[in-house]
Amino acid sequence: MMAGHGEDHSAVGGPARHIPVLLQEVIAALEPKQGEVIVDGTFGAGGYTRALLAAGASVVAVDRDPDAIAAGRELEAASGGRLLLVHGPFSRLDDYAQDVDGVVLDIGVSSMQLDQAERGFSFRADGPLDMRMAQKGPSAADIVNRFKAGDLARIFGFLGEERHAGRIARMIEKRRAVRGFERTRDLAEAIADHVGRNPKDKIHPATRVFQALRIFVNDELGELARALFAAERALKPGGRLVVVTFHSLEDRIVKRFIADRSGSAAGSRYLPEAQVNPATFGKAGGVVAASDAEIEANPRARSAKLRAAIRTEAPARAADFSIFGLPKLPEIQSER
Numbered sequence: 246m247m248a249g250h251g252e253d254h255s256a257v258g259g260p261a262r263h264i265p266v267l268l269q270e271v272i273a274a275l276e277p278k279q280g281e282v283i284v285d286g287t288f289g290a291g292g293y294t295r296a297l298l299a300a301g302a303s304v305v306a307v308d309r310d311p312d313a314i315a316a317g318r319e320l321e322a323a324s325g326g327r328l329l330l331v332h333g334p335f336s337r338l339d340d341y342a343q344d345v346d347g348v349v350l351d352i353g354v355s356s357m358q359l360d361q362a363e364r365g366f367s368f369r370a371d372g373p374l375d376m377r378m379a380q381k382g383p384s385a386a387d388i389v390n391r392f393k394a395g396d397l398a399r400i401f402g403f404l405g406e407e408r409h410a411g412r413i414a415r416m417i418e419k420r421r422a423v424r425g426f427e428r429t430r431d432l433a434e435a436i437a438d439h440v441g442r443n444p445k446d447k448i449h450p451a452t453r454v455f456q457a458l459r460i461f462v463n464d465e466l467g468e469l470a471r472a473l474f475a476a477e478r479a480l481k482p483g484g485r486l487v488v489v490t491f492h493s494l495e496d497r498i499v500k501r502f503i504a505d506r507s508g509s510a511a512g513s514r515y516l517p518e519a520q521v522n523p524a525t526f527g528k529a530g531g532v533v534a535a536s537d538a539e540i541e542a543n544p545r546a547r548s549a550k551l552r553a554a555i556r557t558e559a560p561a562r563a564a565d566f567s568i569f570g571l572p573k574l575p576e577i578q579s580e581r
Contacts, residue, residue, distance in 0.1 A: 265292035266546045267489055270533050271349055274487045274553040277302035281346035284479065286335035286472060291317050293349055294328065303327040305342040309334045309379040334379070336471035339479040347485045348476040352469055352495045368433035368451060374426055376455075376462045383577055385458045389432065390425045394418040396575040403572055404466075404494070405457030409440045413454060429455075456492075466571060469495060473502045474564040477525055480556040485529065487553045496550050498569050503528060503554045505568045523559035 265271075271293060277283055279301030285294045288306035290313070297304050306328060308314055314332045321328045331341045335350060374386040389397070394414040402410035416439045417426070426432045433451035440450050460466060476486050490496040503509075506526040530553060535546035 265289070265351055265489075266491075266543065266549045267533065267535055267539070267551050268292060268296060270551055271351075271487055271489065272296050272300065274529065274533075274551065275347045275349060275485050277347065282342065282344075283347040283349065284338050284342050284345050284476075285349055286338050286476075287349075287351040288313055288317060288330065289351065291320050293351065294320070298324060298327055302346070303329075305329045305331060305338075305345070307331045307333060307335045307338055307341060311380060334468060336468045336475055338472060339475040343479055344481045345479050345484060346481065347487065348480060349487045349489075350469070350472060350476075351489045352465070352491065368429040368449070368455060371428055371430040374429050374432060376459045378463045383462065385462050386425070386427055388458060388462060388577070389417055390421050392575060399572075399574060400461050401454050401457045403457075403574065404460045405453035405455075406493075407453040407457065409450075412440060460492075460494075461574065461577065464577065466494060466498060466569075469498050470502075470566055470569055470571075471564070473499065474561075477506065477556070478561045482556055482558040484556040485553060486526065486556065487551065489549055489551050491545075491548050491550075496552070498571075499552050501568050501570070503552060505565075506562070507554065522562060524557055525559045525562060526554035527557055529553040529555050 275283060275297070277297050277300040281302045283297050283302045283304050285297065285304050285306040288294060288308040291306070294304045294306045294317075304324075304327065306317065308317075308330075309332065311332060314330050317330050321330045329341075333341065338348065374384065374389065376385040377383075388400075392400075394411075394417070397414035397417060398410045400410075401407040401413060407413065413436055416435065417432075420426070420435060426435070433449065433455070436451040436454055437449065442450050473486075473488075480486060488499045490499055503526060506524065507528050508521065508524040509528070533551040533553075535543075535549050539546045
C-alpha cells in the first residue's frame with residue numbers, strides 16, 4: 246500500500262512540538278515492526294507517528310483539522326514514502342486503509358488547538374466561541390445562541406457532568422435575548438458570575454460547560470464509537486487496537502466496545518442465554534495509566550487511560566451503537 250519500507254528508520258521531519266501522553270506505553274502496546282502499516286487516527290502534532298516511523302513502520306495518519314494536516318506535510322515529505330497524511334474524520338479510517346497491523350487513537354483536543362485562541366477551545370485567552378476541529382459546520386456560538394435551554398442543560402449535564410447545568414442553561418437563554426455570546430471569555434465570565442466561584446476549587450466554573458460544548462460540537466463520542474467499528478473492519482488478524490482516553494465517557498465507550506467484541510460483556514442470569522457471537526478482539530492487558538513521573542512532567546496525563554485489544558480472525562460484526570448506552574442528545578449537523 247505504501248512505498249519505502251526499506252528506508253532509514255530514524256525519526257524524520259525534525260523534533261515534535263510536544264510529546265504525546267503515554268507515548269512509551271502506546272508504542273509497547275502496538276509493537277510496531279519494519280514493514281508494518283499502522284493507522285494513527287489522531288495525528289495532531291505527529292508525536293505517535295514519529296515514534297512509529299522511527300520503529301520502521303509505515304503510517305497512515307488521519308486528522309480532520311486542516312491545520313494539523315498542513316503542519317505535517319514536511320514530515321510526510323521527509324518520510325521516504327512511509328507516511329500518508331489523510332484529511333478526514335477518523336471514524337472513516339477503514340476508507341483510508343485496510344488490512345493494517347495497528348490502529349492508535351488519542352482521544353480529545355490537542356495542545357495545538359488549546360493554545361490557539363482563535364480556535365476558541367479555551368477561555369484562558371479570549372477568542373471566538375468556535376471549537377470546531379474540522380473548521381466547518383455549526384460552532385459553539387451557534388449551539389449556545391440557538392439551542393433551547395432544556396437541550397443545553399442536557400448537553401452540559403451529560404457531556405460535562407455539570408451539576409449547575411439547568412441554572413447555566415437558563416442564564417444563557419436569558420442573557421442571549423439581550424446580547425448573544427460570541428467570545429470565549431464572555432461566556433466563561435457570565436457562567437462564573439452566575440454560579441459563583443469557590444476559592445478552594447481549582448477548576449474554573451466554566452470548565453465543564455466548555456468541555457461539554459467541545460465534545461458536542463465535534464460529536465466526539467459518536468466519532469469515537471464509529472472509529473472503533475471502523476478499526477474492527479480495518480485491522481488484520483493479530484492487528485492491535487490501542488486507544489488513549491482522557492474522559493470517563495470516552496473510556497466507558499472503549500471499555501464497553503472491547504468487552505462486547507471480546508465476549509466478556511456482562512449479561513443477566515435472569516434472562517435467557519443470548520446467542521454468542523465469535524469474538525472479534527481479544528483483550529491485551531489491563532488498563533494502563535500514566536506514571537507519577539509523567540504526570541509531574543505533563544499534568545494533562547493525569548486522567549489518561551490506555552486500553553488495548555488484539556484482532557482475531559472472526560469477521561467484523563455490524564455496528565451496534567446500543568452497546569454504548571449513550572443517551573439521545575439534540576441533533577447537530579454532521580460533517581460526514
